[in-house]
Amino acid sequence: MQPISKHTGLVMPLDRVNVDTDQMVPKQFLKALTRQGFGRNLFYDWRYLPGEVPNPEFVLNFPRYRGASVLLARANFGCGSSREHAPWALLDYGFRVIIAPSFADIFYNNCFKNGILPITLADAQVDEPFRRAEATEGYQLTADLPNQAVSDAQGLKFHFDIDDFRKAVLLEGLDDIGLTLKQEPDITAYEQRHHPQANLYQAVDFTQ
Amino acid sequence: MYDKIWESHVVREIPGEPTLIYIDRHLVHEGTSPQAFAGIEAAGRQVRRPDLTFAVMDHSVPTKNRELPIVDDSARLQYCAEFGIRLYPMGDANQGIVHVIGPQLGLTQPGMTIVCGDSHTSTHGAFGALAFGIGTSEVEHVLATQCLQQDRSKTMLVTFRGKRPPGVSSKDLILALIGKIGISGGTGHVIEYAGETISRLSMDARMTICNMSIEGGARAGMVAPDQTTFEYLEGRPFVPRGREFHVLVDEWMYLPSDFGAKFDKTVELDATQIAPQVTWGTNPGMVTSVTERVPDPNSFRDPDEQKAAVRALEYMALRPGTPIVDIPVDRVFIGSCTNSRLEDLRAVARLVRGKHIAPTLKAALVVPGSRVVKAKAEEEGLDRILREAGFEWRDAGCSMCIGMNDDVLPPGERSASTSNRNFEGRQGKGSRTHLVSPIMAAAAAIAGHFVDVRELGVDVTE
Numbered sequence: 005m006q007p008i009s010k011h012t013g014l015v016m017p018l019d020r021v022n023v024d025t026d027q028m029v030p031k032q033f034l035k036a037l038t039r040q041g042f043g044r045n046l047f048y049d050w051r052y053l054p055g056e057v058p059n060p061e062f063v064l065n066f067p068r069y070r071g072a073s074v075l076l077a078r079a080n081f082g083c084g085s086s087r088e089h090a091p092w093a094l095l096d097y098g099f100r101v102i103i104a105p106s107f108a109d110i111f112y113n114n115c116f117k118n119g120i121l122p123i124t125l126a127d128a129q130v131d132e133p134f135r136r137a138e139a140t141e142g143y144q145l146t147a148d149l150p151n152q153a154v155s156d157a158q159g160l161k162f163h164f165d166i167d168d169f170r171k172a173v174l175l176e177g178l179d180d181i182g183l184t185l186k187q188e189p190d191i192t193a194y195e196q197r198h199h200p201q202a203n204l205y206q207a208v209d210f211t212q
Numbered sequence: 213m214y215d216k217i218w219e220s221h222v223v224r225e226i227p228g229e230p231t232l233i234y235i236d237r238h239l240v241h242e243g244t245s246p247q248a249f250a251g252i253e254a255a256g257r258q259v260r261r262p263d264l265t266f267a268v269m270d271h272s273v274p275t276k277n278r279e280l281p282i283v284d285d286s287a288r289l290q291y292c293a294e295f296g297i298r299l300y301p302m303g304d305a306n307q308g309i310v311h312v313i314g315p316q317l318g319l320t321q322p323g324m325t326i327v328c329g330d331s332h333t334s335t336h337g338a339f340g341a342l343a344f345g346i347g348t349s350e351v352e353h354v355l356a357t358q359c360l361q362q363d364r365s366k367t368m369l370v371t372f373r374g375k376r377p378p379g380v381s382s383k384d385l386i387l388a389l390i391g392k393i394g395i396s397g398g399t400g401h402v403i404e405y406a407g408e409t410i411s412r413l414s415m416d417a418r419m420t421i422c423n424m425s426i427e428g429g430a431r432a433g434m435v436a437p438d439q440t441t442f443e444y445l446e447g448r449p450f451v452p453r454g455r456e457f458h459v460l461v462d463e464w465m466y467l468p469s470d471f472g473a474k475f476d477k478t479v480e481l482d483a484t485q486i487a488p489q490v491t492w493g494t495n496p497g498m499v500t501s502v503t504e505r506v507p508d509p510n511s512f513r514d515p516d517e518q519k520a521a522v523r524a525l526e527y528m529a530l531r532p533g534t535p536i537v538d539i540p541v542d543r544v545f546i547g548s549c550t551n552s553r554l555e556d557l558r559a560v561a562r563l564v565r566g567k568h569i570a571p572t573l574k575a576a577l578v579v580p581g582s583r584v585v586k587a588k589a590e591e592e593g594l595d596r597i598l599r600e601a602g603f604e605w606r607d608a609g610c611s612m613c614i615g616m617n618d619d620v621l622p623p624g625e626r627s628a629s630t631s632n633r634n635f636e637g638r639q640g641k642g643s644r645t646h647l648v649s650p651i652m653a654a655a656a657a658i659a660g661h662f663v664d665v666r667e668l669g670v671d672v673t674e
């Protein structure tokens with residue numbers, strides 16, 4: 005996973021609440037066997053008209069937002085299906101930072117597994133960059149993870165909260181499976197503590 | 213109850229870090245898991261507990277013409293054999309939707325931690341288990357370590373008071389709750405469903421409720437295990453027998469929340485006031501009673517909600533003020549992990565017996581949740597009743613809930629569906645979904661538009 009520390013990039017505003025992961029990656033693309041290449045399908049049904057003609061009315065296709073890497077979103081972003089294809093597609097398209105008033109739980113978790121920084125700001129705070137992004141072409145934001153701040157060149161600056169452990173994971177690009185495997189003795193001890201006394205922890209088909 | 217299960221699964225706790233918890237059952241399906249296996253292999257890692265991992269094909273399997281070779285997906289779970297994981301493939305007698313077969317096999321038991329790369333894993337909470345959906349990276353993590361890094365959730369108590377009126381299904385109870393708290397009302401929480409309405413429900417009905425917890429934003433939903441739970445479990449393939457079973461039941465009796473247990477949030481609903489529900493928009497929170505009308509977007513106070521409602525009505529091609537019962541449907545889908553169990557199919561069969569689907573209907577599909585449900589239904593002759601009424605009787609799978617196989621809703625068409633998501637394009641690009649209970653869907657199939665099932669005098673159970 006690619007670490008992320010300080011990131012400055014073009015902002016794309018997506019002014020919709022409750023954007024679900026079905027919209028980010030529709031099901032017909034779930035059949036792929038790898039984690040790469042989902043970027044071209046990001047927001048597929050909103051983005052393309054029949055025949056994969058880009059829909060000029062969808063914000064992702066506005067020329068001014070080409071190359072955006074900071075996604076500005078509304079409440080409950082990433083709700084619905086657990087599909088991790090959603091963050092894979094966002095990342096593959098080029099988004100490294102997502103700013104929203106709130107995120108759905110599973111999606112929020114999935115971001116951290118993929119080197120995407122999800123930033124939660126208050127509703128009223130999010131309104132301001134929305135205004136600025138729509139008013140100023142080429143509007144950029146900087147997300148500074150070590151200092152937990154979002155800022156722009158015009159003096160806007162917001163502090164954001166993030167769990168310390170998650171912050172460290174993103175800063176160092178940690179492989180959490182590797183980390184957990186280091187706790188192997190604890191896992192084995194847990195299994196030994198629980199297995200003898202309870203069949204709960206074994207799965208036996210008693211019909212066979 | 214959440215705290216009890218949580219505490220008994222802590223492997224390692226360090227302040228400032230997420231807790232490492234042990235996972236008792238890991239369910240895997242072909243939709244979201246191939247990349248996780250590939251990751252394990254690429255890193256040269258092993259699956260720690262193949263014996264606690266179970267795989268099933270459900271998301272993209274065809275529900276008809278199964279004798280034809282399938283081109284598409286045979287390779288997707290090839291890893292299972294490699295790692296020694298038990299797989300229920302398409303032809304297996306036990307195959308079905310992962311959230312239907314887990315309980316049916318008795319893999320799901322009270323007090324367990326259960327995960328699956330699928331957000332509707334919350335279904336298994338109906339047994340008093342802590343069950344939630346995870347992403348593919350987490351699937352890989354569980355495969356490698358049988359553990360998961362988790363932060364403790366907040367808890368929410370949802371109490372349904374009073375007796376469920378006849379014709380009102382558990383689906384209506386959960387839709388009414390989501391309508392009340394909104395689709396992010398449960399975010400960050402684990403919901404416990406309680407109250408006399410819930411304790412009178414069958415396991416099938418409780419599963420429907422827990423299933424849709426995620427639609428209210430909660431990762432997990434649970435119901436305290438009781439006699440209904442134990443009776444359901446006794447004799448299931450993976451449930452111990454005889455004396456051992458009774459030892460387990462004694463343990464399970466300690467699981468329910470203690471009297472006066474504290475919750476971070478509490479919500480109460482009066483079940484006697486709940487009518488059959490129909491969604492009118494593009495998320496499950498956009499829902500109303502069958503006796504109501506399509507709402508006017510201006511009736512919402514929040515400007516974001518207003519905008520969302522305008523957009524939803526445009527997508528759904530509905531005019532504000534239209535009575536719900538005047539909305540015609542093109543297709544009816546009865547199935548999905550929410551409503552495809554025996555009780556659902558029985559109720560549907562009772563309602564449609566001797567009747568026929570409306571001539572205006574393009575198709576009505578019944579897709580049993582598992583091959584076991586299918587076999588039992590056929591034993592009872594339900595398939596015959598349904599076929600005679602004009603329904604198509606299919607093989608088990610996710611089918612039109614997600615439209616990953618050939619069962620899709622064509623653009624612009626409108627469905628009455630017993631599934632759980634009415635997102636844009638969920639059942640097929642441009643498709644318009646109305647979520648309802650099984651008997652509401654069946655009644656809509658017969659009438660060609662929504663009707664209030666309470667007027668038909670049919671209940672969910674006999």
Ligand code: SF4
Nearest residue numbers: 332548549610613614
């Ligand atoms: S039936 Fe639908 S919601 Fe349930 S597991 Fe299958 S695709 Fe997911």
